[in-house]
Amino acid sequence: MSLLEELAGNKAKARAAAKELTIAQLENLIEGLNNALVKMQEDEQARQAEEQAKAAQAAEIAKLIEQSGLTLEEIATLSGGVSRSSATKGKTVAPKYRIQWNGETHEWSGRGRTPKVFQAYFDAGNTREDAEIKN
Secondary structure, eight states, X not given: OOHHHHHHHXXXXXXXXXXXXXXXXXXXXXHHHHHHHHHHHHHHHHHHHHHHHHHHHHHHHHHHHHHHTOOHHHHHHHTOOOOHHHHHTTOOOOOSEEEEETTEEEEEOXXXXXXXXXXXXHHTTOOHHXXXXXX
């Protein structure tokens, strides 16, 4: 528990701690705490207003869905129901680079971490352009 939480929960301890401060320090502390309180209240009001706006939007969407006679499943199916990222997830990509290294052919799409064999090839003084597959 922090010191402020302890003082906030026990008035006697707060008074005892306040006796160690000058009047100016105590007034400054009170002003700072009041400013923090106002800021927290404003943040809470903004959060509640945002929550109410989202609830109103959700109610309006629910009303439109009800009026349309469609179910959420039908809407998902009709709209494609697949996010852009999941539409390409797991699909293989054509290789962009090909090298002959130690008698073997290696291919790489150019995405993700550079494979060790390609890194060794590049470290040997070759460039990506040397390994690029020309169509």
